[in-house]
Amino acid sequence: DLLSGGRLDFGVGKGYRHSEFAGFCVPAEEAEARFQESLAVIVKAWSSDEPFSHEGRFWRYDDIVVEPPTAQKPHPPVWIAAGVPDSVRKVAALGANLLLDQFASTEAIGERIALFKAECEACDRAFDPMEVAVARNIYVACDADDASAALARQASIHDRMIERSRGPDGSRRSHIMAYADTPGASEANVLFGPPEEIIAGLQALQAVGVSYVLMSGGEPTRANMLRFAAEVMPAFRPDS
Structure with a gap:
């Protein structure tokens, strides 16, 4: 986002191929929950000016800061x-x-x-x-x-x-x-x-x-x- 002067668009999807999940030994049944939690963490990381913490079902972070910040505020467009x-x-x-x-x-x-x-x-x-x-x-x-x-x-x-x-x-x-x-x-x-x-x-x-x-x-x-x-x-x- 910084290198392009704020032109980054962030595109994501939870996936649908069995092989995508099997390759990482992740149950496909967890796809929706993992997707929702990871997206929330990414958006929070981009949007937070201060250190933030996260405690979820799959990930935990304590007092972290993502630097440098994104060029677009509060974060790049999410697709x-x-x-x-x-x-x-x-x-x-x-x-x-x-x-x-x-x-x-x-x-x-x-x-x-x-x-x-x-x-x-x-x-x-x-x-x-x-x-x-x-x-x-x-x-x-x-x-x-x-x-x-x-x-x-x-x-x-x-x-x-x-x-x-x-x-x-x-x-x-x-x-x-x-x-x-x-x-x-x-x-x-x-x-x-x-x-x-x-x-x-x-x-x-x-x-x-x-x-x-x-x-x-x-x-x-x-x-x-x-x-x-x-x-x-x-x-x-x-x-x-």
Whole structure:
């Protein structure tokens, strides 16, 4: 945060893969409690001008100070990943920003944004559409062959994620994997194609309330970003 002059955004999620917990010998059943306690400690550490102590179920600290302090006050923006309604409600109650996953359909994204807005209002919190971000794999293809090759790479990544997200009994442990065996699952909710298709997909997200998109995927990365800037972004300028 200091090196960037106050540009750090802090993104967190409690995790969903069995292997993530097994690797650290942590019961997955403790995920929610550990997440809530650790986030509280981090925010307290950033926000406290004086030494503070913490005694919780998993961690204990006595009279500690985090130095140097963050550039942003009281702390950098906190983004929490959420994919189900109950998690969206918790993000609103915590006063954090909402990060929606790259797997949900445009319709589901719209429903979650509407829920988040309602929950913010119920907590007497002003709703800001820029406090909701949606991740999407985006690749501005040069031609049909380029798009097909990019989708093939994405399918390989998708299949690897499915396998790594299974529990020890082979079951899926997350809503994210629920669509894994549906037709075209590896191509679902990715924006790979010519500029006009990318623009249409982003406009569909915009229509359900999305103002902030996190772009990922689509190698070679630099060339993809340059094409996106030159051929897609002009459609979203205020005067366009």
